[in-house]
Amino acid sequence: MSTRDQIVEAADGLFYEQGFAHTSFADVAGAVGISRGNFYYHFRTKDEILDAVIARRVEATRAMLARWEEESGDPAGRIRCFIRILVANGGKIAAFGCPVGSLTAELAKLGHAAQAEAGQIFTLFRDWLRAQFEALGFAAEADGLAMYLLSRSQGAAVLGSAFRDEAYLRREADDLCAWLDAKLSPTRKD
Amino acid sequence: MSTRDQIVEAADGLFYEQGFAHTSFADVAGAVGISRGNFYYHFRTKDEILDAVIARRVEATRAMLARWEEESGDPAGRIRCFIRILVANGGKIAAFGCPVGSLTAELAKLGHAAQAEAGQIFTLFRDWLRAQFEALGFAAEADGLAMYLLSRSQGAAVLGSAFRDEAYLRREADDLCAWLDAKLSPTRKD
DNA sequence: GTCTATACCATGATAGAC
DNA sequence: GTCTATCATGGTATAGAC
Numbered sequence: 060m061s062t063r064d065q066i067v068e069a070a071d072g073l074f075y076e077q078g079f080a081h082t083s084f085a086d087v088a089g090a091v092g093i094s095r096g097n098f099y100y101h102f103r104t105k106d107e108i109l110d111a112v113i114a115r116r117v118e119a120t121r122a123m124l125a126r127w128e129e130e131s132g133d134p135a136g137r138i139r140c141f142i143r144i145l146v147a148n149g150g151k152i153a154a155f156g157c158p159v160g161s162l163t164a165e166l167a168k169l170g171h172a173a174q175a176e177a178g179q180i181f182t183l184f185r186d187w188l189r190a191q192f193e194a195l196g197f198a199a200e201a202d203g204l205a206m207y208l209l210s211r212s213q214g215a216a217v218l219g220s221a222f223r224d225e226a227y228l229r230r231e232a233d234d235l236c237a238w239l240d241a242k243l244s245p246t247r248k249d
Numbered sequence: 250m251s252t253r254d255q256i257v258e259a260a261d262g263l264f265y266e267q268g269f270a271h272t273s274f275a276d277v278a279g280a281v282g283i284s285r286g287n288f289y290y291h292f293r294t295k296d297e298i299l300d301a302v303i304a305r306r307v308e309a310t311r312a313m314l315a316r317w318e319e320e321s322g323d324p325a326g327r328i329r330c331f332i333r334i335l336v337a338n339g340g341k342i343a344a345f346g347c348p349v350g351s352l353t354a355e356l357a358k359l360g361h362a363a364q365a366e367a368g369q370i371f372t373l374f375r376d377w378l379r380a381q382f383e384a385l386g387f388a389a390e391a392d393g394l395a396m397y398l399l400s401r402s403q404g405a406a407v408l409g410s411a412f413r414d415e416a417y418l419r420r421e422a423d424d425l426c427a428w429l430d431a432k433l434s435p436t437r438k439d
Numbered sequence: 440g441t442c443t444a445t446a447c448c449a450t451g452a453t454a455g456a457c
Numbered sequence: 458g459t460c461t462a463t464c465a466t467g468g469t470a471t472a473g474a475c
Contacts, residue, residue: 062458081358081359093460094460096453096454097460099451101458155358156354160411164354168345169267209408210404211400211404214407220353221354273467273468274468286442286473294470
């Protein structure tokens, strides 16, 4: 892996676990094992690293969504893939929150220009979830259902990390799966 | 108002709008209109200010909950007071997120000792909401309903600020009120 | 209680040797 | 491409005059 990629990867993790503002060049350089001077050969400013990290996350999100498309044939199964992140990444979410939500929240406070780009990741999930609900026959309702799932996940991530309660995240994931089943069941239309 | 109170008030606002890590002594001193030197007469470290800000927020939350108890006689009306924060503070939430959620999230990332104290504000809301649901007859379910409302509000705050969409916050508040009505209606028990 | 002055250090950033 | 050395800035914190 190129040094540049190593830097972006390390910065990605540190921005998630420590926050953008609180992560210094020295932190990233130390994590990669290079000097601060070398660092500036690859990135001239902290904002450039942030842009690269966001681009990396956008790509990773696209790849994950594409993987879910392949793994699961039916839209309901794909939506369950989304819900399961809360469990699969439960440990990290309980410790550091949702990477997308916490970064956009931080950039919003900093008034940072990249906030819009970071928010694009939410749009990626939103559009993908909406497409799945549309495929399930929820035409006009689809975007609202996508936002509902996004909102519930974000709420779960915030409270899960506030109370440092991974079991709560599992319960919320179960509850969301039950909600989805009820939505799909013809005998129970809410 | 004492200088100390002015400092805590200014720090409270700045921690909310800029984040804790990104707010400097100079910022707070400048907002109050005192010198940095004078600052240290009142608070020796940044953590001391944080503690004072959290204590102030805990007190403000207690006072708000007590006010809601007085203003509204029935528990359902009190719960609607909680939901309405999303609308009443919509502008600030769309810009800076929820003050409680964003602070606990930041402190969690910093590994800050005060994270537990900041999380206490969530516990305050949780216990108060649970008491209202208990008064409505939801005995065993009460805590789960309280957490549901907290989670929905936090999710709404995160997405509302990510998309900078105050109208979305209003819709979420309406949706939560409708959810509450459905919960209370004897013809529709979920 | 309020101010000025200042020490000290971390950080963002640059220049230039290898 | 990587390093060391260096600078400027700003932030935390202290001492001491008024």
